[in-house]
Amino acid sequence: MTVTASRPVEAEVEPISSGGKFTTAAANYIDERTSISGLVKELGRKIFPDHWSFMLGEVALYSFIVILLSGTFLTFFFQPSMAEVVYHGSYVPLKGITMSAAYSSTLNISFDIRGGLLFRQVHHWAALLFIAAIGLHMLRVFFTGAFRKPREINWFIGFVLFVLAMAEGFTGYSLPDDLLSGNGLRIIDGLIKGIPVVGTWISYLLFGGEFPGNKLVAEFYSIHILLLPAILVAALGVHLLLMVVNKHTQFAGPGRTNDNVVGVPILPVFAAKAGGFFFVIFGVIVLIASLFTINPIWTYGPYDPSPISAGTQPDWYIGFADGALRLVPPGWEFVLWGHTWSFNMISVIIVLVVFLGLVAFYPFIEGWVTGDKREHHITDRPRNAPTRTAIGAAGVTFYAVLWAAASSDLMATHFKITLEGVIHTLQALLILGPIIAYHVTKRVCLALMKKDREIALHGYESGRIVRLPGGEYIEVHEQLSDYERWRLVSYEDYTPLMIRPNRQGKITGAERFRSSLSRWFFEDRISPITKGEIEQGGHH
Amino acid sequence: MAQHDDGGTNAAAGSAVEHSDLSDPGTAVVSSDAIQNPGLPPHRLRVTDIDPKKEKTAERNVYTLFYLSIVGSIFAVAAYVAFPITPGNTTSVRLNTLFLGLGIALGLLALGIGAIYWAKNLMRGDELTEMRHTTRGSDATRERAVEIFKEGNQESGFGRRSLIRNSLIGALLAFPLPGIVLFRDLAPAADPAKLLSHTMWKKGTRLTHDPSGAPIKASDVTLGSVFHVIPEGLIGREDALEQKAKAAVLVMRLEPDLLHASKGREKWNYNGIVAYSKICTHAGCPVALYEQQTHHLLCPCHSSTFDVEHECEVIFGPAKRPLPQLPITVDSEGYLIAQSDFHEPVGPSFWERS
Numbered sequence A: 001m002t003v004t005a006s007r008p009v010e011a012e013v014e015p016i017s018s019g020g021k022f023t024t025a026a027a028n029y030i031d032e033r034t035s036i037s038g039l040v041k042e043l044g045r046k047i048f049p050d051h052w053s054f055m056l057g058e059v060a061l062y063s064f065i066v067i068l069l070s071g072t073f074l075t076f077f078f079q080p081s082m083a084e085v086v087y088h089g090s091y092v093p094l095k096g097i098t099m100s101a102a103y104s105s106t107l108n109i110s111f112d113i114r115g116g117l118l119f120r121q122v123h124h125w126a127a128l129l130f131i132a133a134i135g136l137h138m139l140r141v142f143f144t145g146a147f148r149k150p151r152e153i154n155w156f157i158g159f160v161l162f163v164l165a166m167a168e169g170f171t172g173y174s175l176p177d178d179l180l181s182g183n184g185l186r187i188i189d190g191l192i193k194g195i196p197v198v199g200t201w202i203s204y205l206l207f208g209g210e211f212p213g214n215k216l217v218a219e220f221y222s223i224h225i226l227l228l229p230a231i232l233v234a235a236l237g238v239h240l241l242l243m244v245v246n247k248h249t250q251f252a253g254p255g256r257t258n259d260n261v262v263g264v265p266i267l268p269v270f271a272a273k274a275g276g277f278f279f280v281i282f283g284v285i286v287l288i289a290s291l292f293t294i295n296p297i298w299t300y301g302p303y304d305p306s307p308i309s310a311g312t313q314p315d316w317y318i319g320f321a322d323g324a325l326r327l328v329p330p331g332w333e334f335v336l337w338g339h340t341w342s343f344n345m346i347s348v349i350i351v352l353v354v355f356l357g358l359v360a361f362y363p364f365i366e367g368w369v370t371g372d373k374r375e376h377h378i379t380d381r382p383r384n385a386p387t388r389t390a391i392g393a394a395g396v397t398f399y400a401v402l403w404a405a406a407s408s409d410l411m412a413t414h415f416k417i418t419l420e421g422v423i424h425t426l427q428a429l430l431i432l433g434p435i436i437a438y439h440v441t442k443r444v445c446l447a448l449m450k451k452d453r454e455i456a457l458h459g460y461e462s463g464r465i466v467r468l469p470g471g472e473y474i475e476v477h478e479q480l481s482d483y484e485r486w487r488l489v490s491y492e493d494y495t496p497l498m499i500r501p502n503r504q505g506k507i508t509g510a511e512r513f514r515s516s517l518s519r520w521f522f523e524d525r526i527s528p529i530t531k532g533e534i535e536q537g538g539h540h
Numbered sequence B: 001m002a003q004h005d006d007g008g009t010n011a012a013a014g015s016a017v018e019h020s021d022l023s024d025p026g027t028a029v030v031s032s033d034a035i036q037n038p039g040l041p042p043h044r045l046r047v048t049d050i051d052p053k054k055e056k057t058a059e060r061n062v063y064t065l066f067y068l069s070i071v072g073s074i075f076a077v078a079a080y081v082a083f084p085i086t087p088g089n090t091t092s093v094r095l096n097t098l099f100l101g102l103g104i105a106l107g108l109l110a111l112g113i114g115a116i117y118w119a120k121n122l123m124r125g126d127e128l129t130e131m132r133h134t135t136r137g138s139d140a141t142r143e144r145a146v147e148i149f150k151e152g153n154q155e156s157g158f159g160r161r162s163l164i165r166n167s168l169i170g171a172l173l174a175f176p177l178p179g180i181v182l183f184r185d186l187a188p189a190a191d192p193a194k195l196l197s198h199t200m201w202k203k204g205t206r207l208t209h210d211p212s213g214a215p216i217k218a219s220d221v222t223l224g225s226v227f228h229v230i231p232e233g234l235i236g237r238e239d240a241l242e243q244k245a246k247a248a249v250l251v252m253r254l255e256p257d258l259l260h261a262s263k264g265r266e267k268w269n270y271n272g273i274v275a276y277s278k279i280c281t282h283a284g285c286p287v288a289l290y291e292q293q294t295h296h297l298l299c300p301c302h303s304s305t306f307d308v309e310h311e312c313e314v315i316f317g318p319a320k321r322p323l324p325q326l327p328i329t330v331d332s333e334g335y336l337i338a339q340s341d342f343h344e345p346v347g348p349s350f351w352e353r354s
């Protein structure tokens, strides 16, 4: 694939400098051994569309690189061991206290190694940014429909990356073996023990005996720095490869079609922008890390099963799970057939798995409902897919309520209301919030679509009032240019599915279900404007 | 095959979103009366394209930023030396973190901003167009792929020789099994359910202060006070943390007539002094907050609340079971001791518990 420039390429041959000679020789040397010129030819001028929202995935990628770099530095000083040591380092308040080697080496990183605290904080801030950026990137892809064919599989891989990132976060958070993360682990232990049949054994094996045991840090260390990163890097590689194969999506716009990509070539513009952006992200993370303390484990103390501080909070991305545990109504635990059924744990696991499962498989569900087998490279404006956008808003609300619930005690003290009041409100919101969000969003989308239609047909209200010869006043409408109008009118339009009997003359249950979903999705659709309408609309 | 387009003449006709992909559109509406794509709008030149002076300024900005980046990196190296950490001095740690970080950040940010600024203002400014093609391989490629599989099948006899194939599948399924079994020895041989059902407490074990381990006299436990308690002999044990995670106890003293002891448990307190497991029956957090007025224990993790007056039954939150009570009394010297172990497993529920 080549891209020829319309701008005449300067043809005069510059005299080759000695540097140029060296470059030529080196390139030749490498190509004769690797055939890399093919790769350059294939990728060097590949086109990338530009839009601010496309940078979210880049933020995730770059913060991951920062995590790898800073994490590698930390491994040189960290001791992943729960062996007991007596602290003799330079942080005075903890001198002489018995703690694990993991905790003491984390103290040493923070207080004895130059740049140690800085890079612990770089690592932690980068991790928080990493997961946040993945989340936002997923929202971008979801709300613009960029997950549709041929990108369903890549959405799923991205989802796996999201889960891996959270697992990386949690295992890393637990490594310093401080009081805060230890209490987090204790909750995980309780959650696991609530799993029917195998829970007790999983916990027993995970902790290498009874909680807290002396294995966990070493285990989590292997998982955190070897197992999960290996899977993450592999999945990330496939994710990026598929992005190259499928080429990036683009927003609808004049000149942009489903069959082309309009944007900047990798060499030089995209490479410079993306490379520069990497350094900006890295720089911002280092700046934050040098100014703001994160996870000051020395104030928590080493892990001990007995103390706890009020208002303890997990890292933000675990909040939704912690909040779910808090919102379980009282008494959801039964003894039946000689066994304990901890529905106060099981229900949380089920709700989270179902929620995440819907996220993971949404593209396949929507694809099944529309039956659309064509490739989609033009992304939707969220308003132009009202039902999807409304579903997304409902999902975000659900997640947000769970997340807020993780701070229920803080909210109660802060707003001076009873804890019961907060919990009951959140319980109600968990059910009602998504329903309300769904309906409001859908209405807003439809209203915006109507407005777009109006504008595309009759133009903007210019604010200019004119008196007609007959004496009446009208406001002059400014017509849109073809380019402006195109943005408003180019979107996909679907009708609800009509049930038809299959070849055996039967209507299957699955088809009935599909048709009711389809009706739900598309019954109040608003069609894009046609040429005919514009022609009529012109005369008024 | 792709071409650069700067005039807006190549727009394809078709429905609102053009599709050359002729696959089944499902329930999508394909309209013949759709508005046509007007094509790319004319490219607008930047000031740096038009004004050579502005171009020069931009160039100067870029290399200034790159030089600034070098300054930042060198500053970071200098800060590493100039702001050492003196043991015991947290201010020195803060300064080291701050200046090292600022230097590195400057090195990175100036470099990044410089590159982006260069791309935006001096590199080619118009957009290019490249054609896509459908993701699926061409028919010929796909046919060839099918053929290759067929050849492979024929030449190996994978489909034909069913015994070989099935035994191979069997072997492939069986080989990971040892790998799973290997994980059994992550934990010792004992039965976890049994371990979870017992703690260190037994008849006569003294209640001692957490963390000092000093025994507690009943007379020291005044009304309204709360004591964090561990069993005597815990300190120094090799499995101290595991034992503590089960045996930690809270001791409180209430007016004896406030206690609503159920039948058989009237003698588990000593003059209104009661001992309850500190391990939350929800997920195991320490139930560390005691409200003196209401005699409620609150778990900070998910807000389960237990009523000490009513044998620590749950009055709010996701926990179901009351906190297990440790029966206590005093020994001849007046120190608080346990009458026995807990009568039920402490901490979070588990499958084998009933």
Ligand code: FES
Pocket (backbone or CB within 6 Å): B280, B281, B282, B283, B284, B285, B299, B300, B301, B302, B303, B304, B317, B318, B319
């Ligand atoms: S651990 Fe106590 S409420 Fe969850």
